[in-house]
Amino acid sequence: MSLDYDIAICGAGPSGMAFAALLVKRGMPGARIALIDAKTLEQASADPRTLALSHGSQQILEQIGAWPIPATDIHEIHVSRRGQFGRSMISREDEGVPALGHVARYGDIVTVLGRACAAHGIVALRPARVAAIDEQQDHVALTLEDGSTLCAAIVVQAEGGLFGEQGAKAVQRDYGxxxxxxxxxxxxxxxxxxxxxxxxxxxxxxxxxxxxxxxxxxxxxxxxxxxxxxxxxxxxxxxxxxxxxxxxxxxxxxxxxxxxxGLNAGVSGTPRIAAIGNAAQTLHPVAGQGLNLGLRDATVLARLLAQEASPARLAEYAALRRRDRDTTVRLTDTMARIFANNSPAQGLLGLTLAAIDLASPARSVLAELMMYGRR
Missing domain, CATH: 3.30.9.10 (D-Amino Acid Oxidase, subunit A, domain 2)
Structure with missing residues (x-):
């Protein structure tokens, strides 16, 4: 059958828009990509929330013409435990990078990404809501709330929402x-x-x-x-x-x-539907890895689907992302559980931080995970 688009992306937040622009950079025509979101770009740009972008995320945004953005550089990260001896300091000089990360408003990030997507000729359907998804063997049909329909070879879910408002995935935990x-x-x-x-x-x-x-x-x-x-x-x-x-x-x-x-994570895709970012894994904000993990999802998926928008590429994507995703989920989950349940392991943290600060290899491993994920 005739497809309206190769890729339809449900959710035009930072991960969704970055994914769309990365597809174009990999060779897919912008006219074959649809971004669907319930908010206008102007509404999204007014969002005052703050997000942490790692050095690796900055490099991804640079690839698609979405950098610089209004942001404050992070040169040092000071980690400590209240009431106990021991702390660790991670610095940009030790890691040989201009900045460990950046702090920016959500609204500023999506404003710059919106301009990049428009420059790439990506189709923006907004404001629009998806009312129904019908996956067939050779396509996915999306029905919008206004009654219109469109067909795509692959649908990517990029709209996560907040924990407590999501359907349960394979691993769900309320941290209290x-x-x-x-x-x-x-x-x-x-x-x-x-x-x-x-x-x-x-x-x-x-x-x-x-x-x-x-x-x-x-x-x-x-x-x-x-x-x-x-x-x-x-x-x-x-x-x-x-x-x-x-x-x-x-x-x-x-x-x-x-x-x-809370934590809500797990591979929940189907042959022609995949999820990235918060739609794939909602994490505790400790270590600020949510958006950064989502941008790494987008990078890998764009590289594969730009070659061929097919179920085979989605299966390959799930396998390639497992290591980084599992490592990041386990790291944030372990840290969150220690401090959610008054665990005896809290008492060891001060000594651990002191040891990390004295051992530069351990400090660099932690810094690399925060900047680039598991590679």
Missing amino acids: QTAIIAQVQSTAPVAHRAYERFTHEGPLALLPQGEEYSMVWCVRPGTAETLLALDDTAFLDKLGEMFGQRVGRFSAITRRLAFPL
């Missing part, structure tokens, strides 16, 4: 944690240094973003309710108690948002 996110200001910020502070309830991350920090504070749901009920001054006092004085006193904060945390 809530992430509180906001932008905070301090009196003595350290330029280009990111912090990961482990507490008995979960990790507390501060990512440099201009003169501010993007805060992700993971705590138990009951603690989250208490913290969210505080006024700004009292909340910042509690944040200071938990984090310490490394960046001075916390002086201002934006509106706080909160969402539940």
